[in-house]
Amino acid sequence: MKCALLVTFSLLALTAQPAWADIGRVKKSGGIAAIERKGVRVNPAVGTSLLPGDVLVTGKGGQIAVTFADNTRFAVGPNSRIAVDRFDFDRTTRSGAFETRVERGSLGVVSGQIAKSRRDAMKVRTPTSLLGVRGTRFIVTVPE
Amino acid sequence: MTRLRWAGAALSAGLLAGCAGPSLLLLDNEDGSSEGALAVIDEGCGNPDGATIAGAFSRTKLTGCAPRQRNVGADGLKPEERSLIGSLPPPPARFIMYFVPNTTDLAPGSEGMIDALDRHFKARAGAEIEIIGYTDTVGKADYNLNLSQQRADEIRSKLIALDFPADVITATGRGEAELRFETPDETENGGNRRVEIIVR
Numbered sequence: 001m002k003c004a005l006l007v008t009f010s011l012l013a014l015t016a017q018p019a020w021a022d023i024g025r026v027k028k029s030g031g032i033a034a035i036e037r038k039g040v041r042v043n044p045a046v047g048t049s050l051l052p053g054d055v056l057v058t059g060k061g062g063q064i065a066v067t068f069a070d071n072t073r074f075a076v077g078p079n080s081r082i083a084v085d086r087f088d089f090d091r092t093t094r095s096g097a098f099e100t101r102v103e104r105g106s107l108g109v110v111s112g113q114i115a116k117s118r119r120d121a122m123k124v125r126t127p128t129s130l131l132g133v134r135g136t137r138f139i140v141t142v143p144e
Numbered sequence: 145m146t147r148l149r150w151a152g153a154a155l156s157a158g159l160l161a162g163c164a165g166p167s168l169l170l171l172d173n174e175d176g177s178s179e180g181a182l183a184v185i186d187e188g189c190g191n192p193d194g195a196t197i198a199g200a201f202s203r204t205k206l207t208g209c210a211p212r213q214r215n216v217g218a219d220g221l222k223p224e225e226r227s228l229i230g231s232l233p234p235p236p237a238r239f240i241m242y243f244v245p246n247t248t249d250l251a252p253g254s255e256g257m258i259d260a261l262d263r264h265f266k267a268r269a270g271a272e273i274e275i276i277g278y279t280d281t282v283g284k285a286d287y288n289l290n291l292s293q294q295r296a297d298e299i300r301s302k303l304i305a306l307d308f309p310a311d312v313i314t315a316t317g318r319g320e321a322e323l324r325f326e327t328p329d330e331t332e333n334g335g336n337r338r339v340e341i342i343v344r
Contacts, residue, residue: 028269066233069274091314092321106228110174124182128166128207129206131182132185135173135179135180136171136179138170138180139168140167141166
Protein backbone atom coordinates (compact mmCIF):
# COMPACT_ATOMS: atom_id res chain seq x y z
CA MET A 1 0.00 0.00 0.00
CA LYS A 2 2.78 2.34 0.98
CA CYS A 3 4.51 1.39 -2.24
CA ALA A 4 1.43 2.11 -4.36
CA LEU A 5 1.10 5.50 -2.67
CA LEU A 6 4.72 6.29 -3.43
CA VAL A 7 4.28 5.33 -7.08
CA THR A 8 1.18 7.53 -7.31
CA PHE A 9 3.08 10.39 -5.75
CA SER A 10 6.03 10.10 -8.09
CA LEU A 11 3.69 9.89 -11.09
CA LEU A 12 1.96 13.05 -9.88
CA ALA A 13 5.33 14.72 -9.45
CA LEU A 14 6.28 13.77 -13.00
CA THR A 15 3.11 15.08 -14.61
CA ALA A 16 3.21 18.26 -12.54
CA GLN A 17 6.67 19.11 -13.81
CA PRO A 18 6.56 22.24 -15.98
CA ALA A 19 8.28 21.80 -19.33
CA TRP A 20 10.65 24.73 -18.77
CA ALA A 21 12.20 23.15 -15.70
CA ASP A 22 13.33 20.07 -17.61
CA ILE A 23 17.08 20.61 -18.00
CA GLY A 24 18.10 17.19 -19.26
CA ARG A 25 17.18 13.55 -19.36
CA VAL A 26 18.68 10.27 -18.26
CA LYS A 27 19.74 8.26 -21.31
CA LYS A 28 21.31 5.31 -19.56
CA SER A 29 21.70 4.03 -16.02
CA GLY A 30 22.82 0.84 -14.33
CA GLY A 31 24.14 -0.71 -11.14
CA ILE A 32 23.66 1.22 -7.92
CA ALA A 33 22.45 4.64 -9.09
CA ALA A 34 20.06 7.35 -7.92
CA ILE A 35 19.13 10.99 -8.35
CA GLU A 36 18.95 12.92 -5.07
CA ARG A 37 16.32 15.63 -5.37
CA LYS A 38 15.68 17.83 -2.32
CA GLY A 39 16.65 14.98 -0.02
CA VAL A 40 14.49 12.42 -1.84
CA ARG A 41 15.95 9.60 -3.91
CA VAL A 42 14.57 9.31 -7.42
CA ASN A 43 15.14 6.24 -9.58
CA PRO A 44 17.20 7.35 -12.62
CA ALA A 45 15.17 5.31 -15.11
CA VAL A 46 15.86 6.03 -18.79
CA GLY A 47 13.89 9.13 -19.80
CA THR A 48 13.76 10.64 -16.29
CA SER A 49 13.90 14.46 -16.40
CA LEU A 50 16.59 16.27 -14.41
CA LEU A 51 16.01 19.49 -12.47
CA PRO A 52 18.50 22.11 -11.30
CA GLY A 53 19.93 21.08 -7.94
CA ASP A 54 19.74 17.35 -8.66
CA VAL A 55 22.64 15.23 -7.42
CA LEU A 56 23.66 12.19 -9.46
CA VAL A 57 24.81 9.46 -7.12
CA THR A 58 26.27 6.06 -7.98
CA GLY A 59 27.67 3.19 -5.94
CA LYS A 60 29.73 0.17 -6.85
CA GLY A 61 29.37 -0.62 -10.55
CA GLY A 62 26.85 2.20 -10.96
CA GLN A 63 26.59 4.57 -13.91
CA ILE A 64 24.28 7.34 -15.16
CA ALA A 65 24.42 9.01 -18.57
CA VAL A 66 22.57 12.28 -19.20
CA THR A 67 22.04 14.61 -22.15
CA PHE A 68 21.20 18.22 -21.22
CA ALA A 69 18.99 20.73 -23.06
CA ASP A 70 22.05 22.54 -24.46
CA ASN A 71 23.40 19.20 -25.84
CA THR A 72 25.99 18.84 -23.08
CA ARG A 73 26.48 15.15 -22.28
CA PHE A 74 27.52 13.58 -18.98
CA ALA A 75 28.71 10.09 -18.11
CA VAL A 76 28.85 9.50 -14.35
CA GLY A 77 31.15 6.66 -13.32
CA PRO A 78 30.87 4.34 -10.30
CA ASN A 79 31.17 5.53 -6.66
CA SER A 80 30.41 9.11 -7.66
CA ARG A 81 28.52 12.09 -6.37
CA ILE A 82 27.91 14.83 -8.96
CA ALA A 83 25.78 17.89 -8.13
CA VAL A 84 24.16 19.91 -10.92
CA ASP A 85 24.11 23.14 -8.90
CA ARG A 86 22.98 25.42 -11.69
CA PHE A 87 21.62 25.06 -15.19
CA ASP A 88 20.08 28.11 -16.87
CA PHE A 89 19.60 27.84 -20.60
CA ASP A 90 17.76 30.25 -22.84
CA ARG A 91 16.59 28.19 -25.82
CA THR A 92 16.18 31.29 -27.97
CA THR A 93 19.60 32.89 -27.43
CA ARG A 94 21.30 29.50 -26.82
CA SER A 95 23.23 30.97 -23.90
CA GLY A 96 23.20 30.36 -20.19
CA ALA A 97 25.12 29.25 -17.12
CA PHE A 98 25.96 25.72 -16.05
CA GLU A 99 27.67 24.77 -12.77
CA THR A 100 28.48 21.24 -11.73
CA ARG A 101 30.26 19.97 -8.64
CA VAL A 102 32.20 16.71 -8.67
CA GLU A 103 32.21 15.78 -4.97
CA ARG A 104 33.70 12.35 -5.58
CA GLY A 105 34.11 9.79 -8.34
CA SER A 106 34.39 10.43 -12.04
CA LEU A 107 32.52 12.52 -14.59
CA GLY A 108 32.99 12.35 -18.37
CA VAL A 109 31.78 15.46 -20.20
CA VAL A 110 31.21 16.57 -23.77
CA SER A 111 30.33 20.24 -23.47
CA GLY A 112 27.44 21.80 -25.39
CA GLN A 113 26.06 25.20 -26.29
CA ILE A 114 26.32 26.88 -22.88
CA ALA A 115 30.11 26.40 -22.87
CA LYS A 116 30.26 28.03 -26.32
CA SER A 117 28.00 30.95 -25.40
CA ARG A 118 30.38 32.93 -23.22
CA ARG A 119 33.75 32.46 -21.59
CA ASP A 120 33.45 30.30 -18.47
CA ALA A 121 29.65 30.08 -18.76
CA MET A 122 30.16 26.41 -17.88
CA LYS A 123 32.04 25.64 -14.69
CA VAL A 124 33.01 22.42 -12.98
CA ARG A 125 34.00 22.48 -9.35
CA THR A 126 36.12 19.90 -7.52
CA PRO A 127 37.03 19.94 -3.82
CA THR A 128 40.30 21.67 -4.74
CA SER A 129 39.57 23.77 -7.83
CA LEU A 130 37.17 25.55 -10.12
CA LEU A 131 37.37 24.84 -13.85
CA GLY A 132 36.08 27.02 -16.66
CA VAL A 133 35.06 24.86 -19.61
CA ARG A 134 35.96 26.28 -23.00
CA GLY A 135 34.38 23.76 -25.31
CA THR A 136 35.74 20.25 -25.07
CA ARG A 137 35.63 16.60 -24.04
CA PHE A 138 37.19 15.67 -20.71
CA ILE A 139 37.06 13.58 -17.54
CA VAL A 140 37.27 14.93 -14.00
CA THR A 141 38.21 12.41 -11.30
CA VAL A 142 37.96 13.00 -7.56
CA PRO A 143 39.29 10.05 -5.53
CA GLU A 144 37.65 9.36 -2.16
CA MET B 145 56.92 26.58 16.57
CA THR B 146 53.18 26.35 16.16
CA ARG B 147 53.50 28.13 12.87
CA LEU B 148 56.13 25.67 11.71
CA ARG B 149 53.96 22.74 12.65
CA TRP B 150 51.10 24.30 10.70
CA ALA B 151 53.29 24.74 7.67
CA GLY B 152 54.37 21.12 7.98
CA ALA B 153 50.78 19.93 8.16
CA ALA B 154 49.81 22.06 5.17
CA LEU B 155 52.77 20.73 3.22
CA SER B 156 51.97 17.10 3.88
CA ALA B 157 48.30 17.70 3.08
CA GLY B 158 49.43 19.27 -0.18
CA LEU B 159 51.68 16.33 -0.97
CA LEU B 160 48.93 13.85 -0.23
CA ALA B 161 46.51 15.75 -2.43
CA GLY B 162 49.18 15.81 -5.11
CA CYS B 163 49.30 12.04 -5.07
CA ALA B 164 45.63 11.17 -5.05
CA GLY B 165 43.79 14.45 -5.42
CA PRO B 166 41.33 15.55 -8.09
CA SER B 167 42.61 15.35 -11.63
CA LEU B 168 41.58 16.31 -15.12
CA LEU B 169 41.99 14.23 -18.25
CA LEU B 170 41.54 16.43 -21.31
CA LEU B 171 40.61 14.46 -24.44
CA ASP B 172 40.33 15.31 -28.12
CA ASN B 173 37.07 16.66 -29.49
CA GLU B 174 34.70 14.16 -31.06
CA ASP B 175 35.72 15.27 -34.54
CA GLY B 176 39.32 14.39 -33.65
CA SER B 177 40.44 18.02 -33.35
CA SER B 178 42.27 19.17 -30.24
CA GLU B 179 40.93 22.70 -29.89
CA GLY B 180 39.30 22.10 -26.53
CA ALA B 181 40.54 23.83 -23.42
CA LEU B 182 39.71 24.36 -19.78
CA ALA B 183 40.98 26.88 -17.31
CA VAL B 184 41.61 26.68 -13.60
CA ILE B 185 39.84 29.83 -12.47
CA ASP B 186 40.15 29.74 -8.70
CA GLU B 187 39.44 33.16 -7.30
CA GLY B 188 42.23 32.79 -4.74
CA CYS B 189 44.93 32.54 -7.39
CA GLY B 190 44.93 36.20 -8.40
CA ASN B 191 44.76 35.23 -12.06
CA PRO B 192 41.47 36.55 -13.48
CA ASP B 193 41.93 34.77 -16.83
CA GLY B 194 42.72 31.47 -15.17
CA ALA B 195 45.52 29.04 -15.93
CA THR B 196 44.63 27.48 -19.28
CA ILE B 197 44.86 23.76 -19.87
CA ALA B 198 44.83 22.90 -23.58
CA GLY B 199 45.96 20.07 -25.82
CA ALA B 200 44.31 16.70 -26.22
CA PHE B 201 45.23 13.64 -24.14
CA SER B 202 46.81 15.33 -21.17
CA ARG B 203 46.46 14.72 -17.46
CA THR B 204 46.50 17.54 -14.91
CA LYS B 205 46.43 17.41 -11.12
CA LEU B 206 43.91 19.95 -9.91
CA THR B 207 45.77 21.38 -6.96
CA GLY B 208 47.47 24.72 -6.60
CA CYS B 209 47.27 27.75 -8.85
CA ALA B 210 49.69 26.63 -11.56
CA PRO B 211 48.43 23.24 -12.77
CA ARG B 212 51.06 21.10 -14.46
CA GLN B 213 49.96 19.19 -17.50
CA ARG B 214 51.40 15.84 -18.53
CA ASN B 215 50.79 14.38 -21.98
CA VAL B 216 49.60 10.80 -21.91
CA GLY B 217 48.78 10.21 -25.61
CA ALA B 218 45.67 8.56 -27.04
CA ASP B 219 46.81 5.18 -25.66
CA GLY B 220 47.37 6.52 -22.17
CA LEU B 221 43.77 6.21 -20.99
CA LYS B 222 43.00 3.90 -18.08
CA PRO B 223 40.42 1.15 -18.74
CA GLU B 224 37.88 2.88 -16.48
CA GLU B 225 38.36 6.12 -18.42
CA ARG B 226 37.76 4.34 -21.71
CA SER B 227 34.65 2.77 -20.32
CA LEU B 228 33.40 6.14 -19.01
CA ILE B 229 33.81 7.75 -22.45
CA GLY B 230 32.11 4.71 -23.97
CA SER B 231 29.09 5.22 -21.73
CA LEU B 232 28.46 8.84 -22.85
CA PRO B 233 25.12 9.28 -24.62
CA PRO B 234 25.45 9.40 -28.43
CA PRO B 235 25.94 12.84 -30.04
CA PRO B 236 22.68 14.56 -31.03
CA ALA B 237 21.52 14.07 -34.63
CA ARG B 238 20.34 17.07 -36.67
CA PHE B 239 17.81 17.25 -39.50
CA ILE B 240 16.71 20.27 -41.51
CA MET B 241 13.41 21.13 -43.25
CA TYR B 242 12.93 24.13 -45.54
CA PHE B 243 9.96 26.46 -46.10
CA VAL B 244 8.14 28.42 -48.80
CA PRO B 245 8.80 32.20 -48.30
CA ASN B 246 6.74 33.93 -45.59
CA THR B 247 4.73 30.78 -44.76
CA THR B 248 4.77 27.74 -42.54
CA ASP B 249 4.41 25.52 -45.64
CA LEU B 250 7.23 23.08 -46.25
CA ALA B 251 9.27 23.45 -49.43
CA PRO B 252 8.91 20.45 -51.76
CA GLY B 253 11.08 17.48 -50.77
CA SER B 254 11.51 18.65 -47.17
CA GLU B 255 9.62 15.73 -45.67
CA GLY B 256 12.04 13.17 -47.06
CA MET B 257 14.01 13.06 -43.81
CA ILE B 258 11.12 12.03 -41.58
CA ASP B 259 11.95 8.32 -41.96
CA ALA B 260 15.56 8.93 -40.92
CA LEU B 261 14.38 11.06 -38.01
CA ASP B 262 12.03 8.29 -36.94
CA ARG B 263 14.85 5.73 -37.06
CA HIS B 264 17.11 7.95 -34.95
CA PHE B 265 14.33 8.62 -32.47
CA LYS B 266 13.54 4.93 -32.03
CA ALA B 267 17.20 3.92 -31.76
CA ARG B 268 17.84 6.24 -28.81
CA ALA B 269 16.93 5.42 -25.23
CA GLY B 270 14.99 8.26 -23.61
CA ALA B 271 15.00 10.25 -26.87
CA GLU B 272 13.83 13.87 -27.12
CA ILE B 273 13.25 16.16 -30.07
CA GLU B 274 14.02 19.87 -30.14
CA ILE B 275 12.63 21.87 -33.05
CA ILE B 276 14.23 25.25 -33.72
CA GLY B 277 12.64 27.58 -36.30
CA TYR B 278 14.50 30.17 -38.37
CA THR B 279 13.74 32.67 -41.15
CA ASP B 280 15.67 34.47 -43.84
CA THR B 281 16.22 38.22 -43.49
CA VAL B 282 13.15 39.38 -45.45
CA GLY B 283 10.84 41.31 -43.11
CA LYS B 284 11.19 42.87 -39.68
CA ALA B 285 13.12 40.99 -36.97
CA ASP B 286 10.19 40.68 -34.54
CA TYR B 287 7.86 39.52 -37.34
CA ASN B 288 10.45 36.88 -38.25
CA LEU B 289 10.88 35.77 -34.65
CA ASN B 290 7.15 35.09 -34.57
CA LEU B 291 7.21 33.37 -38.00
CA SER B 292 10.09 31.13 -36.90
CA GLN B 293 8.12 30.08 -33.80
CA GLN B 294 5.10 29.29 -36.00
CA ARG B 295 7.31 27.17 -38.26
CA ALA B 296 8.66 25.25 -35.27
CA ASP B 297 5.12 24.81 -33.86
CA GLU B 298 3.85 23.62 -37.25
CA ILE B 299 6.49 20.90 -37.45
CA ARG B 300 5.84 19.93 -33.84
CA SER B 301 2.14 19.41 -34.69
CA LYS B 302 3.13 17.42 -37.77
CA LEU B 303 5.35 15.10 -35.72
CA ILE B 304 2.65 14.65 -33.08
CA ALA B 305 0.21 13.77 -35.89
CA LEU B 306 2.76 11.13 -36.95
CA ASP B 307 2.57 9.64 -33.42
CA PHE B 308 5.76 11.11 -31.99
CA PRO B 309 5.06 11.66 -28.26
CA ALA B 310 4.11 15.30 -27.54
CA ASP B 311 5.78 15.43 -24.11
CA VAL B 312 9.30 15.00 -25.49
CA ILE B 313 9.07 17.60 -28.28
CA THR B 314 9.93 21.27 -27.73
CA ALA B 315 9.58 24.04 -30.32
CA THR B 316 11.52 27.33 -30.24
CA GLY B 317 11.70 30.21 -32.73
CA ARG B 318 14.97 32.07 -33.28
CA GLY B 319 13.99 34.35 -36.18
CA GLU B 320 16.94 35.71 -38.12
CA ALA B 321 19.52 34.47 -35.60
CA GLU B 322 22.31 32.17 -36.80
CA LEU B 323 21.74 32.37 -40.54
CA ARG B 324 22.85 29.22 -42.29
CA PHE B 325 23.94 31.38 -45.19
CA GLU B 326 25.17 34.82 -44.23
CA THR B 327 23.19 37.41 -46.26
CA PRO B 328 22.48 41.16 -46.05
CA ASP B 329 19.14 42.27 -44.57
CA GLU B 330 16.01 41.87 -46.76
CA THR B 331 17.49 38.96 -48.71
CA GLU B 332 15.42 35.96 -49.68
CA ASN B 333 17.29 32.71 -49.01
CA GLY B 334 15.76 29.24 -49.07
CA GLY B 335 18.59 27.78 -47.00
CA ASN B 336 17.85 30.16 -44.14
CA ARG B 337 14.05 29.53 -44.12
CA ARG B 338 14.22 26.38 -42.08
CA VAL B 339 13.61 24.41 -38.94
CA GLU B 340 16.41 22.37 -37.43
CA ILE B 341 15.31 19.23 -35.67
CA ILE B 342 17.67 17.91 -33.03
CA VAL B 343 17.19 14.36 -31.80
CA ARG B 344 19.07 13.60 -28.60
